[in-house]
Amino acid sequence: MSAAGTGQDAATHDLDVRGAVKRFADHVAVDQLSFSVARGSFFSILGPSGCGKTTLLRMIAGFIQPDDGEILIGGRSMAGVGPNRRPVNMVFQQLALFPMMSVGDNVAFGLARRGVARAERLRRAQAMLERVGLGGAARKKVDELSGGQRQRVAIARSLVLEPTLLLLDEPLGALDLKLREHMKIELKQLQAAFGTTFVYITHDQSEALVLSDHVGVMNRGRFEQQGTPQQLYYEPATPFVAGFVGANNRIVGRATGVAGAIVSITSEQGWLIRARSATAIAAGTAVEAFVRPEVAVLARAAADLPAGQPAHGGEVESLLFDGANSAVLLRERQSRVEFRIALPQTGQFADLRVGEPIHFSFDPARAVCFPAGVAHA
Amino acid sequence: MPDATSGPAWERRLLLGLLLAPALLWLFALIVLPQIDLALLSFRERVAPREYVASLAQYRTFFAEPLYWHVFVRTAVMSLAATLATLLIAFPVAWTIAKLLRGRLSALLFVVCLIPFWVSETVRTLGWMILLRESGVLPALLAHLGVTAAPVELLYHDATILVGLVYTSLLFMVVPLVSSLESLDNSLIEAAYDLGGSGWSILREIVIPHAAPGITAGCIVVFMLMLGNYLTPTLLGGKSSQWFTEQIYTQFIVRFNWEQGAAFGFLLLALSTSMVWLGLKLSGQRFGDVMRRT
Amino acid sequence: MQAVLPMLLALALLGGGAARADDSKRLRIITWSDYVPAEVIADFKKETGIQAEVTLSNNEEIISKLRATGGAGFDLAQPSQDRIVGAQQEFRIYKPFDLSQVRLDQFMPDLLATVRKNATLDGKLYGLPYVWGAEGLVVNSKRAKLADYGDLCRPEYKGKTSIRLRRPVLMAFAFASGKDPFALYGDIKAYSALMESVGRTLIACKPNFRFFFDNKDQALNGVRSGELVAAMMWDSGGWALNRENPDIRFINPKSGAIAWLDTFALPARGKNDAGAYAWINFTMRPAIAAKIAKSIGNFTASKGADELADPRLKAQFKESFPDGFRNVRWYPAIPAGLEEIEGKILDRIKAAD
Structure with missing residues (x-):
């Protein structure tokens, strides 16, 4: 199913999940899930809310027992091992720092539970705080820290125990956008510096892509796809992944011709496009095609479009200015299908007007299509 | 008329006043x-019919007669013991209400704690008497089950007073405990568990x-309730078994000795005040914070 | 606005009394339970239009409540005859009777003579007789045999007897020890010594007492349920139990039952004296007094009511007091100061282990 787990020795995995199942009264939250996380890597589980990722994480942490299957951490089965005995620590969504203790005591809490002598644990807590850049904060109260500092304390509190695995439950969710961008980088640097295996859950595909070595895209209790961020982005294995990871134009239609890997598709509204098929597709089957906004090319004259790509025409519907992520939303001339295209950074199309006619094209090999009707959210 | 909040400080204070x-x-x-009236009363002594002089005699009597301060100490110690017992029993109950049960079950358990208060304290205490007296329900049950050879008297022991006091005060401990436990984020407990x-x-x-x-709030309220309870210790x-409130009642009503009764009343006030102060000091709480919890 | 609220409060406080029904149409009585049957209240209302309102109490509370208000709040009180003069000297809570308003011919002359002796202060009479009875021993004759107060302390009755820890029990045990406490009322030193010795006796006897009862029902329940085999108690209570279970009897102890006489007294600041006199004259009519006697289970001070009394009560009286009043002690008025001595002894008994 993926490159991350197969064919490698279990000893090099810090986490092995084998056929884990968790059912609740009315639904299956985690459905026969198996995957492995290589030692020292940053693994993200990406999925929409309700996909079962929190349940999965809590099973790994030990707060929930799987109904079936097995979880191995550092090669050791965790069946019957409580959260307080697992070589795993967790950074909670709301961080869950202890407000009744100083920052130093928060970091030393786990050491105290292990029976480390007071002087030694204070020393180690202080050293850990220094490593995360909070050397002077040991005596402060938790509520005297900023959001980013608290984040670091929460991570320090877990890492000081030198866990095999650090679990992170959407820890950036509560931060504002600017800080979130900053903490993303900091998290990645921390992981690199400590070398601890991170398992990170998020519903934010950008976090998952930026941070991770490997990502599992989770939907309805299962992984739709596992792979590097690049694989997920450029070679989505399912329509769900194509739709969930990164922005995409989705065109629903029917395969009207098949030439090798390239399929001709007529959309429901009658627009004819071509795309690469991800799996074998017979002519006449219903399909959905995905075209990334940055794959398409704009031109004011059809002649300016790259040679060899099918040319399309349309009208500008609206302009979505967002700095480097600016895009134009247009409608295909005949079918009126909505289509989004990223604006090039050159500023070439900065003077586009709404209603203006425009030409565009994309490389069919960089568009992808799937048989329709495959389960997705 | 000018806006009240915009006036100078003294004006606003006057308005508030x-x-x-x-x-x-x-x-x-x-x-x-x-x-004030009671205080004045406690500092005088009857020398002849309708003739009184200022005196410390009432307080002297308290310290000179071992009987009175024995009762005083006994009341304090038993109230303290009963407060601790209430805390130990109320804590799991509050924990269950606040953390383990959800929605209707939690509300139901709360109501169960409240039910005893639907009847007056007298009726409640008489209920205990019916249950515990030798010819009552519980001794008969124990004898029937063979736990005791014959029905035993469960009433009129110090332990009985403790049971009655705890029962009467449970709710006043459960309420502040529930409210403080409910505000405890579950993820803190999980985090602590996760950290070993x-x-x-x-x-x-x-x-x-x-x-x-x-x-602290629950303990203060419960301790004061127990210290000031009259019916439960007297009947059970x-x-x-002497309770200090009973002694005050006796002095006022039976002995017509208002002076002594007033002095005893002030001694009880001093006791409860100093215990509350001590409790706050020991637990490192501030009075204002604690009272907001009740 | 802020001035209105306290004014309203003050009005509510001051006007509380004025807002109530006309004072001449109601009669506030502070008395003992069963002393004023509902039937008699209804009869009195029909005849005079005055509504009697009853507050239940006991000797100590009557004095304390009237003391707290300086004798206000009630129009008629019913303390025991020996508890009037001392309280009046100390607290001035009563006013003397205007005997011209009372039909003295309705009272039994010897009881009238007793109150004249005990409830007169500075030549004025503060009490009129109402109901009398005696405290002695209630015994479950199937399970225990008692002849005198001291028998309550016999080892075979350990944990099975009870007393009310108030002054009558001190008197009873003083008589049982062969002394006459009433004769020592004037000699504080000798009286103290006697009380000390009674206190020691009762402390030694304490294991025998299952509990000290506070009210009649508690004592009745104890004997009725069999938890107690004997108790020092009022005759009427004993006779009530006797009607349920013939084995339970009220007996006149060898040292003598101690007779009490409860009275009418006028609170110093009562508002309806005319009503109070009307009530006294009404209740002392033989026919009304007989109804009261039946409710209380004791005899009243009304002359001629005894003939109308319940024959069963008369039979019980005869069984309990075969010699009539020959062996009965009547309380004299208590001089001030004695109760303080007794109080300390009672506290000591209560606290002893």
């Missing part, structure tokens, strides 16, 4: 004045420090 005046007057008339904490260490390091204001207690 005027607004509060009725309440303050009321408090003064109902609480402060009688206390055991049940006991989490209770000690996380739960109790978080619930401390609620615990044995023939040797």
Whole structure:
């Protein structure tokens, strides 16, 4: 199913999940899930809310027992091992720092539970705080820290125990956008510096892509796809992944011709496009095609479009200015299908007007299509 | 008319004072004045019919007659023991209500704690008497089950007083505990567990420090209720069981010795005040924080 | 606005009394339970239009409540005859009777003579007789045999007897020890010594007492349920139990039952003296007094009511007091100061282990 787990020795995995199942009264939250996380890597589980990722994480942490299957951490089965005995620590969504203790005591809490002598644990807590850049904060109260500092304390509190695995439950969710961008980088640097295996859950595909070595895209209790961020982005294995990871134009239609890997598709509204098929597709089957906004090319004259790509025409519907992520939303001339295209950074199309006619094209090999009707959210 | 909030500080304070005046007057008339009267009463002594002189005799009697301070100490110690017992019983109950049960079940358990208060204290206490007396329900049951050879008298022991006091006060402990435990974020407990904490260490390091204001508030209220209780110790207690409030009642009503009764009343007030102060000091709480919890 | 609230409160406080029904149309009585049957209240209302309102109490509370208000709040009180003069000297809570308003011919002359002796202060009479009875021993004759108060302390009755820890029990045990406490009322030193010795006796006897009862029902329940085999108690209570279970009897102890006489007294600041006199004259009519006697289970001071009394009560009286009043002690008025001595002894008994 993926490159991350197969064919490698279990000893090099810090986490092995084998056929884990968790059912609740009315639904299956985690459905026969198996995957492995290589030692020292940053693994993200990406999925929409309700996909079962929190349940999965809590099973790994030990707060929930799987109904079936097995979880191995550092090669050791965790069946019957409580959260307080697992070589795993967790950074909670709301961080869950202890407000009744100083920052130093928060970091030393786990050491105290292990029976480390007071002087030694204070020393180690202080050293850990220094490593995360909070050397002077040991005596402060938790509520005297900023959001980013608290984040670091929460991570320090877990890492000081030198866990095999650090679990992170959407820890950036509560931060504002600017800080979130900053903490993303900091998290990645921390992981690199400590070398601890991170398992990170998020519903934010950008976090998952930026941070991770490997990502599992989770939907309805299962992984739709596992792979590097690049694989997920450029070679989505399912329509769900194509739709969930990164922005995409989705065109629903029917395969009207098949030439090798390239399929001709007529959309429901009658627009004819071509795309690469991800799996074998017979002519006449219903399909959905995905075209990334940055794959398409704009031109004011059809002649300016790259040679060899099918040319399309349309009208500008609206302009979505967002700095480097600016895009134009247009409608295909005949079918009126909505289509989004990223604006090039050159500023070439900065003077586009709404209603203006425009030409565009994309490389069919960089568009992808799937048989329709495959389960997705 | 100018906006009240924009005037100078003294003007605003005056306005606040005027607004509060009725309440303050009321408090003064109902609480402060009688206390002053009682204080004056406690510092005089009857020398002949209708003749009184200022004196410390009433307080001297208290210290000179071992009987009285024995009862005083006994009341304090038993109230303290009963308060601790109430805390130990109420804590799991509050924990269950606040953390383990959801929605209707939690509300139901709360109501179960409230039910005893639907009847008056007298009826409640008489209920205990019917249950515990030798010819009552519980001794008959114990004898029937073969636990005891014959029905035994469960009434009129100190333990019976404790049971009655705990029963009467449980709710006043459960309410502040529930409110302080409900505000405890579950993820703190999970985090502590995740970091290697055991049940006991989490209770000690996380739960109790978080619930401390609620615990202190509950203990203060319950302790004062017990110290000032009259009916339960009098009715459930044995023939040797004296409660200090009973002594005050006796002095006022049976002995017509208002002076002695007033002095005893002030000694009880001093006791409860100093215990509350001590409790706050020991638990490191501030009075204002604690009272907001109740 | 802020001035209105306290004014309203003051009005509510001051006007509380004025807002109530006309004072001449109601009669506030502070008395013992069963002393004022509902039937008699209804009869009185029909005849005079005055509504009697009853507050239940006991000797100590009557004095304390009247003391707290300086004798206000009630129009008629019913203390025991020996508890009037001392309280009046100390607290001035009563006013003397205007005997011209009372039909003295309705009272039994010897009881009238008793109150004249005990409830007169500075030549004025403060009490009129109402109901009398005696405290002695209630015994379950199937399970215990008692002849005198001291028998309550016999080892075979350990944990099975009870007393009310108030002054009558001190008197009873003083008589049982062969002394006459009433004769020592004037000699504080000798009286103290006697009380000390009674206190020691009762402390030694304490294991025998299952509990000290506070009210009649508690004592009745104890004997009725069999938890107690004997108790020092009022005759009427004993006779009530006797009607349920013939084995339970009220007996006149060898040292003598101690007779009490409860009275009418006028609170110093009562508001309806005319009503109070009307009530006294009404209740002392033989027919009304007989109804009262039946409710209380004791005899009243009304002359001629005894003939109308319940024959069963008369039979019980005869069984309990075969010699009539020959062996009965009547309380004299208590001089001030004695109750303080007794109080300390009672506290000591209560606290002893």
